[in-house]
Amino acid sequence: MNPEFYLTLFSKQQPRRSHVIFALIKQQTTGSAEYWGLRYQLLDWFGLLPQLRKNEYKQALQQLQQNKDLEQIEPGLYLLTEKGDKVRMQYAQQHYLPQQNAARIQYQTGAFMPLFLQANQVVSEWSYHNRQYYPMQASLKQRQSLKQWFKNQDKTQLVPHWFNTLKAFLTTLPEATANSLAASWVGHETAGLNYDQMDLPKTWTEFDFYLWQLEQYTALLIYLEQHTTIEDPIVQLYAIVGKRMQFPTSLQTSFDAAKNGQTLVDIAHTRQLKLGTVQEHLLTAAIWLPLDQFPYEQYLTKDLKGTFAQKLTDPDIDAWRFKTVRETADIQEFFNFRLYAIWQTKREQGHA
Amino acid sequence: MLNQTDIQATLKQHFGFETFRPGQLEIIEALLRGDAALGMLPTGGGKSLIYQMMGYLRPGTVVIVTPLLSLMQDQVARFNYLGEKSVVALNSTMDAQEKFTILGHLNRYRFVFISPEMLNQANVLQAFQRIQINTFVIDEAHTLLSWGPDFRPDYLDLPRLHHLLGAPSLLLLTATATPAMQEDLKGRFDLGSAQWFTYTESSNRPNIYLHTEELTNQDDKRQRLQFLVHQIPGAGIVYVSSRKMANSLAEFLRQETGKRVAAYHGGLDNVARYRLQQQFMENQLDVIVATSAFGMGIDKDDIRFVIHYHLSQDLANYMQEIGRAGRDGQNAVAILLYIKGDERIQQHLIDASLPTDAMIEGYYAKVLTQRDIGEERARLLDYYGQQKLSVPAIQQLFAERRIVREADLNQMVKYAQSRSALRPKLLGYFGEKASSDFESIGMANWALTAVGLPAAPKEQPHVNQTDWSTILTKLFKLS
Numbered sequence: 001m002n003p004e005f006y007l008t009l010f011s012k013q014q015p016r017r018s019h020v021i022f023a024l025i026k027q028q029t030t031g032s033a034e035y036w037g038l039r040y041q042l043l044d045w046f047g048l049l050p051q052l053r054k055n056e057y058k059q060a061l062q063q064l065q066q067n068k069d070l071e072q073i074e075p076g077l078y079l080l081t082e083k084g085d086k087v088r089m090q091y092a093q094q095h096y097l098p099q100q101n102a103a104r105i106q107y108q109t110g111a112f113m114p115l116f117l118q119a120n121q122v123v124s125e126w127s128y129h130n131r132q133y134y135p136m137q138a139s140l141k142q143r144q145s146l147k148q149w150f151k152n153q154d155k156t157q158l159v160p161h162w163f164n165t166l167k168a169f170l171t172t173l174p175e176a177t178a179n180s181l182a183a184s185w186v187g188h189e190t191a192g193l194n195y196d197q198m199d200l201p202k203t204w205t206e207f208d209f210y211l212w213q214l215e216q217y218t219a220l221l222i223y224l225e226q227h228t229t230i231e232d233p234i235v236q237l238y239a240i241v242g243k244r245m246q247f248p249t250s251l252q253t254s255f256d257a258a259k260n261g262q263t264l265v266d267i268a269h270t271r272q273l274k275l276g277t278v279q280e281h282l283l284t285a286a287i288w289l290p291l292d293q294f295p296y297e298q299y300l301t302k303d304l305k306g307t308f309a310q311k312l313t314d315p316d317i318d319a320w321r322f323k324t325v326r327e328t329a330d331i332q333e334f335f336n337f338r339l340y341a342i343w344q345t346k347r348e349q350g351h352a
Numbered sequence: 353m354l355n356q357t358d359i360q361a362t363l364k365q366h367f368g369f370e371t372f373r374p375g376q377l378e379i380i381e382a383l384l385r386g387d388a389a390l391g392m393l394p395t396g397g398g399k400s401l402i403y404q405m406m407g408y409l410r411p412g413t414v415v416i417v418t419p420l421l422s423l424m425q426d427q428v429a430r431f432n433y434l435g436e437k438s439v440v441a442l443n444s445t446m447d448a449q450e451k452f453t454i455l456g457h458l459n460r461y462r463f464v465f466i467s468p469e470m471l472n473q474a475n476v477l478q479a480f481q482r483i484q485i486n487t488f489v490i491d492e493a494h495t496l497l498s499w500g501p502d503f504r505p506d507y508l509d510l511p512r513l514h515h516l517l518g519a520p521s522l523l524l525l526t527a528t529a530t531p532a533m534q535e536d537l538k539g540r541f542d543l544g545s546a547q548w549f550t551y552t553e554s555s556n557r558p559n560i561y562l563h564t565e566e567l568t569n570q571d572d573k574r575q576r577l578q579f580l581v582h583q584i585p586g587a588g589i590v591y592v593s594s595r596k597m598a599n600s601l602a603e604f605l606r607q608e609t610g611k612r613v614a615a616y617h618g619g620l621d622n623v624a625r626y627r628l629q630q631q632f633m634e635n636q637l638d639v640i641v642a643t644s645a646f647g648m649g650i651d652k653d654d655i656r657f658v659i660h661y662h663l664s665q666d667l668a669n670y671m672q673e674i675g676r677a678g679r680d681g682q683n684a685v686a687i688l689l690y691i692k693g694d695e696r697i698q699q700h701l702i703d704a705s706l707p708t709d710a711m712i713e714g715y716y717a718k719v720l721t722q723r724d725i726g727e728e729r730a731r732l733l734d735y736y737g738q739q740k741l742s743v744p745a746i747q748q749l750f751a752e753r754r755i756v757r758e759a760d761l762n763q764m765v766k767y768a769q770s771r772s773a774l775r776p777k778l779l780g781y782f783g784e785k786a787s788s789d790f791e792s793i794g795m796a797n798w799a800l801t802a803v804g805l806p807a808a809p810k811e812q813p814h815v816n817q818t819d820w821s822t823i824l825t826k827l828f829k830l831s
Binding site for chain 1: 429430432433435440445446447449450453614620621622624626627629630631634820821823826829830
């Protein structure tokens with residue numbers, strides 16, 4: 001990957017913390033990192049590179065700083081320079097940037113993609129009744145899941161069913177996109193093509209091709225959801241991965257209880273959790289949900305909003321500091337402050 | 353005790369062969385009678401068949417210590433191809449859960465591939481101590497000596513690990529070990545009452561024509577490479593020293609020779625690597641430009657030329673790399689292109705891997721950290737620190753390693769600069785004698801006809817992108 005890709009995640013106006021961005025793309029977030037992810041409008045990049053190593057990321061940022069594309073304004077806080085912004089725009093023109101990032105997270109496309117590629121090879125070889133071939137590499141877990149899936153298939157229908165679904169899906173794609181996607185598939189006496197052997201922009205790298213593929217497989221998963229049933233072998237294959245649960249069970253339970261009108265103190269008591277944990281659950285829910293799906297009015301009363309509006313006058317929400325509104329040691333105060341910032345952010349960013 | 357008829361029957365049943373290649377049966381018989389074996393067989397001489405056979409001839413798990421992740425994965429794919437399913441590669445790409453599951457059921461596997469680093473982990477070793485080990489195999493056993501001291505110290509621990517596993521039946525395999533290396537290797541293992549059986553096949557590959565050229569500058573070398581790649585028919589490999597060079601030369605050769613060329617290196621993801629291997633196997637690619645650090649696990653037996661655009665680390669590695677040519681027994685050619693100063697790349701690699709005296713002193717005095725001296729060097733020094741060696745002793749050890757590696761590199765350079773007798777020089781490194789009647793030196797003496805290459809295989813259609821419905825039809829035999 002070119003280090004310039006990271007410029008996509010920084011801004012010329014808004015100073016951004018490098019560790020927040022790392023935590024987001026690596027999917028190693030805390031409540032605070034997710035809040036800043038919302039502020040930076042980068043939540044859609046969540047979990048894009050789970051394998052990313054800290055050193056690799058640090059070196060890339062160092063290089064961008066050396067190239068005068070990024071400027072460190074205080075330790076860990078960066079701004080795009082004028083030059084960096086131009087490089088960012090140039091990068092966007094020459095490389096692939098995903099369009100359906102949010103859907104990718106929801107559908108867990110990154111986990112489905114290798115599974116599909118291998119299943120596709122298995123079905124292709126099966127259609128030729130060939131058992132002697134070099135299988136594509138896969139983790140043990142993936143191989144076992146695939147074996148189980150294959151065992152459960154009606155072998156008389158598998159090949160036509162698989163073929164017809166793919167055919168129907170490819171028909172929905174632009175011709176060139178469908179051609180490239182199919183060209184990447186491996187199967188019986190078909191080695192498949194690498195990105196640099198296809199009719200794709202010459203400026204692309206392997207990373208661009210990876211992002212491009214994620215997008216196509218996300219489109220496949222959306223297509224399956226809309227046009228097929230559980231009888232479909234690809235749908236059954238996808239069941240091994242499945243959609244991401246929006247929230248962990250514990251968080252969902254706290255949030256459901258809150259929606260049903262229970263106070264945070266009551267929830268903490270009933271669930272034998274710390275109040276701080278329940279507050280964290282609610283803040284995370286607020287960060288990820290659309291404006292109208294979180295009961296802000298239960299917590300942000302008219303009076304509270306009035307007080308905050310009076311005290312938090314800086315138009316830049318990033319500049320708000322808790323100490324400006326802090327009155328006592330009650331932890332509810334921080335919850336209110338953060339929730340108000342989330343609410344204002346969502347309104348400012350035009351979230352539905 | 354199994355007799356020869358049983359062994360032959362197993363060979364026929366699992367591999368479909370009637371006869372063994374030289375050395376295979378001798379080594380198998382030695383292992384079956386309880387000897388430890390060191391097999392020095394040339395590249396492509398069928399080393400892996402020996403331990404595969406052991407897996408079928410007696411119970412227990414065959415443990416194969418393998419240096420490279422890519423080789424490990426390719427071996428597993430090859431075993432799968434042959435219909436063997438109870439095989440697994442234990443490596444660093446596995447998550448904790450997966451590793452735990454495999455370690456809990458180790459005895460279910462007939463073959464386990466593992467890196468020395470993984471085997472040296474306490475919980476992994478314990479799991480292997482609980483199972484019956486059929487044979488403990490160290491593949492590419494020369495790496496114990498060439499990588500152990502200054503690159504991968506866990507290799508040095510293999511004799512100790514073998515002992516901790518109860519000294520199971522031991523098999524060392526290599527294609528490139530001098531007689532001194534063979535003795536050194538054997539001396540490191542405690543065999544108890546077992547004896548060593550050594551089988552040595554000549555390293556010579558008489559069907560590979562040797563050729564070297566010394567050129568004056570980079571441009572000339574590039575042009576010469578272009579000419580040779582264009583001229584020599586059949587499949588070929590060009591070895592270079594970096595990924596960047598592999599990519600740029602592949603692009604250059606693609607444009608200038610009209611051949612189908614791809615870069616092949618450790619930076620490729622698994623799927624991309626798989627596609628290139630298959631394309632190469634199916635003659636849809638003519639030339640692979642590869643980094644030497646990256647092994648090519650899948651056997652393609654009709655590679656007709658190997659061209660070194662950069663020097664190898666030493667003659668042992670050079671032999672290993674050119675050994676990929678002509679495995680079908682038909683003639684092939686190994687060409688080395690050299691310009692004065694090329695050795696600087698290898699010299700840099702030596703400098704980059706060995707810690708300096710100041711680094712050694714600073715690291716143990718805790719003045720320097722891993723960050724200052726690099727992860728690899730720190731790991732190496734941690735290892736020697738655990739051996740309770742003094743700082744001067746460790747400095748001495750690395751000074752000696754430098755002398756050995758520089759002397760080995762020097763031999764490589766001498767081969768490149770040689771004005772005569774290429775094969776005697778190459779084989780001399782392995783303590784063998786050879787004549788120099790199938791070789792040439794210098795551009796003026798190069799004649800493709802002298803190589804006597806067989807007719808090139810039928811070229812498969814160019815892999816061009818086509819329309820998706822044609823691809824689907826071909827993939828699933830439906831329309």
